Amino acid sequence: MFSIDHQHKDSHARTGTLLTAHGSVSTPAFVAVATRATVKAVEPEAIRDAGLQIVISNTYHLHLRPGEDTIAKLGGLHTFSGWTGPTMTDSGGFQVFSLGAGKEHGVGKVASIFPDEGTPRTANHYRQGKSLVKLTEEGASFKSIIDGSNQFFSPESVIEIERKLGADIILVLDECTSPLHDYAYTKNAMERTHRWAQRSLNAFNASAGDEAYPNPDQILFGIVQGGAYEDLRKESARVIGGMPFGGFAIGGSLGKSKEEMHHVLDWTIPLLPNDKARHLLGIGEIEDIFAGVRRGVDTFDCAAATRIARNGTVFLKGQPRHRINLRNARFADDPRPIDETCDCFTCQHHSRAYLHHLCRAGEFSFYRLATIHNLRFLVRLMQQIRESITNDCLDELEKEWED
Amino acid sequence: MFSIDHQHKDSHARTGTLLTAHGSVSTPAFVAVATRATVKAVEPEAIRDAGLQIVISNTYHLHLRPGEDTIAKLGGLHTFSGWTGPTMTDSGGFQVFSLGAGKEHGVGKVASIFPDEGTPRTANHYRQGKSLVKLTEEGASFKSIIDGSNQFFSPESVIEIERKLGADIILVLDECTSPLHDYAYTKNAMERTHRWAQRSLNAFNASAGDEAYPNPDQILFGIVQGGAYEDLRKESARVIGGMPFGGFAIGGSLGKSKEEMHHVLDWTIPLLPNDKARHLLGIGEIEDIFAGVRRGVDTFDCAAATRIARNGTVFLKGQPRHRINLRNARFADDPRPIDETCDCFTCQHHSRAYLHHLCRAGEFSFYRLATIHNLRFLVRLMQQIRESITNDCLDELEKEWED
Numbered sequence: 075m076f077s078i079d080h081q082h083k084d085s086h087a088r089t090g091t092l093l094t095a096h097g098s099v100s101t102p103a104f105v106a107v108a109t110r111a112t113v114k115a116v117e118p119e120a121i122r123d124a125g126l127q128i129v130i131s132n133t134y135h136l137h138l139r140p141g142e143d144t145i146a147k148l149g150g151l152h153t154f155s156g157w158t159g160p161t162m163t164d165s166g167g168f169q170v171f172s173l174g175a176g177k178e179h180g181v182g183k184v185a186s187i188f189p190d191e192g193t194p195r196t197a198n199h200y201r202q203g204k205s206l207v208k209l210t211e212e213g214a215s216f217k218s219i220i221d222g223s224n225q226f227f228s229p230e231s232v233i234e235i236e237r238k239l240g241a242d243i244i245l246v247l248d249e250c251t252s253p254l255h256d257y258a259y260t261k262n263a264m265e266r267t268h269r270w271a272q273r274s275l276n277a278f279n280a281s282a283g284d285e286a287y288p289n290p291d292q293i294l295f296g297i298v299q300g301g302a303y304e305d306l307r308k309e310s311a312r313v314i315g316g317m318p319f320g321g322f323a324i325g326g327s328l329g330k331s332k333e334e335m336h337h338v339l340d341w342t343i344p345l346l347p348n349d350k351a352r353h354l355l356g357i358g359e360i361e362d363i364f365a366g367v368r369r370g371v372d373t374f375d376c377a378a379a380t381r382i383a384r385n386g387t388v389f390l391k392g393q394p395r396h397r398i399n400l401r402n403a404r405f406a407d408d409p410r411p412i413d414e415t416c417d418c419f420t421c422q423h424h425s426r427a428y429l430h431h432l433c434r435a436g437e438f439s440f441y442r443l444a445t446i447h448n449l450r451f452l453v454r455l456m457q458q459i460r461e462s463i464t465n466d467c468l469d470e471l472e473k474e475w476e477d
Numbered sequence: 478m479f480s481i482d483h484q485h486k487d488s489h490a491r492t493g494t495l496l497t498a499h500g501s502v503s504t505p506a507f508v509a510v511a512t513r514a515t516v517k518a519v520e521p522e523a524i525r526d527a528g529l530q531i532v533i534s535n536t537y538h539l540h541l542r543p544g545e546d547t548i549a550k551l552g553g554l555h556t557f558s559g560w561t562g563p564t565m566t567d568s569g570g571f572q573v574f575s576l577g578a579g580k581e582h583g584v585g586k587v588a589s590i591f592p593d594e595g596t597p598r599t600a601n602h603y604r605q606g607k608s609l610v611k612l613t614e615e616g617a618s619f620k621s622i623i624d625g626s627n628q629f630f631s632p633e634s635v636i637e638i639e640r641k642l643g644a645d646i647i648l649v650l651d652e653c654t655s656p657l658h659d660y661a662y663t664k665n666a667m668e669r670t671h672r673w674a675q676r677s678l679n680a681f682n683a684s685a686g687d688e689a690y691p692n693p694d695q696i697l698f699g700i701v702q703g704g705a706y707e708d709l710r711k712e713s714a715r716v717i718g719g720m721p722f723g724g725f726a727i728g729g730s731l732g733k734s735k736e737e738m739h740h741v742l743d744w745t746i747p748l749l750p751n752d753k754a755r756h757l758l759g760i761g762e763i764e765d766i767f768a769g770v771r772r773g774v775d776t777f778d779c780a781a782a783t784r785i786a787r788n789g790t791v792f793l794k795g796q797p798r799h800r801i802n803l804r805n806a807r808f809a810d811d812p813r814p815i816d817e818t819c820d821c822f823t824c825q826h827h828s829r830a831y832l833h834h835l836c837r838a839g840e841f842s843f844y845r846l847a848t849i850h851n852l853r854f855l856v857r858l859m860q861q862i863r864e865s866i867t868n869d870c871l872d873e874l875e876k877e878w879e880d
Contacts, residue, residue: 112840115841116842117826117845118826139837140809140833140834144834147810148812407547409551409552425551425557427543427547428557428558431514431543431547437515437518438844438845439520441841442841442845443520
């Protein structure tokens, strides 16, 4: 399922091949976010054309709409969406967290970089909502954001939903914590996550080979929790890493700064089996990709690249944060493509001036064109990273990308 | 510039070839509406792939944003947008009307079918706004909807704007009337339109060959007005038809019913030169296309096909009004394409169930996929119509399309 092709000599970075029932993924790789079975604003065929190898959809969103039974009836996610390549489903654990503790704390995976461009805030500043989730040992109760209906996720029900969705790689239900949760809370959540992981494995194994499901060759990934606490992360990596999962994801709170996130990876990854793929959930800024790759992460998913595109921000190497915003007046009559060295559809066909116009006019066609560029940019970045690992010049490449 | 290929034996219908500086158009043809230099939700390349031959953009919208000077600097509309085929620009006369008399009357081109699905209303019902336009013999003053700035359109300034935009076929500034305007008002507006037509021709001829503009081989179309009054329409057809325009559009009020629209065409078209192309502005429902073709219309533009797509409505022959709405629950698990006989990108790749899901979820990718289908549907309909004219079996085809 996963094989290492080349181990970088100076770091934990490695190139590898992740084999799934719907094709292989050359790693390190970026996983495009297709929450509701489509990358926002881009149809699956253009995602393939942009060179994406794998997409990740969300169990929570697809359970609520259109429902896993509908998707199963139509042959599973691949047939349903027309994306025929490797596919993951996240478990919905993070969404449950977002509606619960994350909402109370007003915080995401890394406190200091939430919201995206924000500055560090105090705990009091974060408290801004009321939990919509009731967590018990059995699972998580919550209300549908679509119709207000009562919903319940257990480790077993999530496996069943993901069996019906039929992604190639599926993730267990976990209990996420926020960077503002204390040690005791984080430890309890981690321990529950470990018990849920075992229940998920049991349910997964019990349904193995059941031909009622669309994809008989699914791979189950465990998720390491433990917040930004060293002993908890290490314990979680040992416990989860010791279970017979097909691969591992690193989830939950990654601390209050990029430095803490690096520590979390440094503590976690050396304790995970070397011969299994490692996915870093919800992280995908350029500098974070380098930091993760260097520490042994194989795959990343992140909605930022597509979200910022819809707001006019596109990647361009060498600019501040490797970004420009096409809404800016200086692009109004700029005949050049976003990036003269880019081979994406958008750069091959359209000027900054035209994209600026579409963006200012709020035309939907802009969202697609900007998203395609940003995804292609990440595909090419990952390709460079793979080559630099193979050639043992990752340091040089990372230096080249410092901004 | 326009040549008749085959004259239908039983009607005014004809097939023809409209030659422009950016390619030829086989007529009768549907002109895709690309108001702001993009068909809504679909990039120019996919419009070409769907078989569209020609698009129409809008002088009013492009003047306000990004401005004709910007587009001229970038080489004109073709270079700017990446749509390299035949292109028209409407003059903005209808938009000025919409902000003025049309707003006061709350009415479009045909009273009884505005809004789209509405029932006939009384004049009082229509009066719902205050004009934002001041019309004089010199031209039209109005405020920009984008920044509130004062704007002024004259026949001459519109020609200059359209020269800078560089479409292949450009339309004169006209004064539209509403179906609720009385005879005297309509007559005055028509007479002013005739004076403006002459001024437009003068301005057009004065700027011919000026290499400062991006497209030296533009064709100027006159616009026939006169509301739904027989003697006015005939007079306007004679006057405008007698001027040395490269082609003719039929604009303004087409009455209070489809029958009145048919009368308008019956009065107008026989008085226009037979060897010039005739465009029917803003009309493109299936039955209207047949009615227009039969009466000698060569090209049609209409935003309905793309607008209804974004609301979930797609064309399917044999359904009521040849339409289905993908939002309907019955499509939730329907694995078939919209139309099993359709060769469009959407029908070749995606099921009704997936489209239903994208539509319900409000995904932008839906807008594009539904729009592509509706445009391809009209392209194929026009192809059938051209073949039926050539084979003198238009009656049979029209009967087949009755719903």
